[in-house]
Amino acid sequence: MGKIKHVLLVDDSDATNFFNKTILKKTECIEEVLVAKNGNEALEILKTARQPELIFLDINMPVMNGWEFIEEYQKIHFDNPPVIILMLGAELSTEEKKKADSIPEIKEFREKMLSKKIVCGILQKYFKDVTSNKCTENLKLVV
């Protein structure tokens, strides 16, 4: 039973980070949840050895926003590029949507507040070797 080593939450809201961290931990298949309060901090983390496999990226942030972060991120070479989930406070505008579609690293758009269901869905979609009892429980429940 594999686990995701690092997941990075990039959001300026402590409440959101706290909530999402709680939800992620509830899946019990993530070793460490890293938190950055803006793009800059996220880049700092990327420079360390703790390379995240999954990034939940907020757009509206002080210092360096999501788009700027992605610009910088694209300059870095990764052996295994992480999955980026764009976290949305509200619906994207058409322009933003186009911009997001043009970036291949952005795999999905999700509402800011995660739920166990969403997380399990993502894990099952992008991390096949990762399995979680909690998720299967949920699946069973849903089914």
Next chain:
Amino acid sequence: MMFDTLNIKNHIVSVLVVTFMLVFSYGDIYAQELGNEEVKRLQRAIFTFNFAQQIAWPNAEDQETFKIGVLGPDRTILDLKALALKRKINNKPVEILRFQSVKAVKDIQLLYVNQKYNYSIDYILSKITGKNILLVSEDYNFNSSMINMVNVGDSFEYEINVDRIQKEGFVIAPTLRRAAITSSEKWKQLYRKTERTLQVVQEESKEQQSVIKHREQQIQNQNTQITDQLEQIGDQRQEIGKQNRRIESLFTESQLQQKKYEEKVLIEQELEKNIQEQVTYIQNQQIKIDSSNLEIEKQYEVLENQKSQIENQKLTLEKQSTELNKQKKINILLICLVALFLLVSFMVYRSYLAKKRFNKELQEKNLAIYEQSLELESKNKELEQFAYIASHDLQEPLNTISSFIGLISEDYGDSFDEVGKESLNFIQDASERMKRLINALLQYSRLGRRSDYEKVDVNEVFKELTSDLKTRIEETGASITAANLPVVLGSEIEIRLLLQNLVSNGIKFRAKTTVPEVHINCIKVTDLSEENRDYWKFSVTDNGIGIPKEHQDRIFAIFQRLHSRDEYQGTGIGLAHCKKIVESHGGKIWLNSEVGKGSTFYFTIPI
């Protein structure tokens, strides 16, 4: 006889001298200044005086003065008066009188009358006869006159009616009778005759002397014989002496007369010279007159030429004047036209100005309206922006709240008591509702922003819509039908939302026992009030609860609800969405409704 002749001769000579003196002196002084008339007037006076001198009046010695009368307003009286100052007649001073009427004539010796004053000579003669008055007339008939002066050229001739004069008792000097003209030749002849007579007389006297001497010798021889004869001889001697004295005096007189004659000849020569000069002067003048006549003729010709030229010019002038008249008329017409044109253009200009002003005002108003609309638009946008940002920013904390409540109820819900659990449910409901409201608001603020309208097949939209509402339709058993749906120009999303709202309202607001029936229809209409613009007029008819008249106005306002949430769920923003969508497409939305029977919502979309 001899005495008389001598006397007369004496008179004649003196008259001649005076006449010539006068003629000479006057002629000399006035010849050039006075015209012929002046000379003639003088001559007339002189003639009159001469006549008086050469006629013997029977009662001549009785008068102290010699009186001359002039009949009528004749100017001759002036000339006579002037002459009277210088000359006497028969050694008597001369008095000149004027008579206006023939009757008044009396106490005069000579009467002068000119024919030009129209006195009847016969009447005059009848009046003066027997009064010892000599009538000197001018230009009258010879037969009925005494002495008549006749104008001959620049001078006078005179006629003497001897019979008549003698009848009146006048004695006429033979010289007067003989000389019709006072020509110098005649005077010369007269003189020569007198001289011959003198010679005869002298010879006679010599003969008589010889007779006397002879008789003296006889007397001396007969001294004693005749003493009586002595007295006679003495008388005869005396007489002879007297005669001798007379002859001597006559001789001296003739010598004097010869001297006078010579003087007179000299005077005459000078006079002739003078006349000659005057003749040459006159000739010169004649030449001058001729030349000036020529000149005048030339000038006349020139004048004629000029006249003809003037005639020609007159003709051309007339032509020109007619032309001018024509042109005048044309000009007047033109002026009228121009004036009319000016008037019209002035009117046009005025109306143009008014129009311009009006246009300007209109433009200003339009500009103001445009500015206002711009302002309104920007305010609207601002408002929409505000709504968007507000709802967007509200959403985040709300999400956080509802997420944490979800977390709490999931992880710790079991450890809450009933009140806690209930409270948690209410909070969750409220946050969910708030989330929906915020989303609706967000959606509302986004509506009408798009302008990239495309052709939308409403049939397709209807199909999608029925499939979207499938669950609701199946739940309620509603029948949703549509007919005559067109292809319109607009935003597909918005039109779908519009129809979806109206249809779901139709399903939602129904009596519990009723099976909902919603029918959509569409017809093409022309709005006459708005430039005949064509519209698609949609109608969505349901058999729902209906809307009371008093509420029909406010149902399109945002967040307006007519019913409690318990009865009919919803945010209360659906019809506000509909209104905004229809109006942003340029159409209108309204409804017909009857409570308990159902409602029909109409909206139009411009074609």
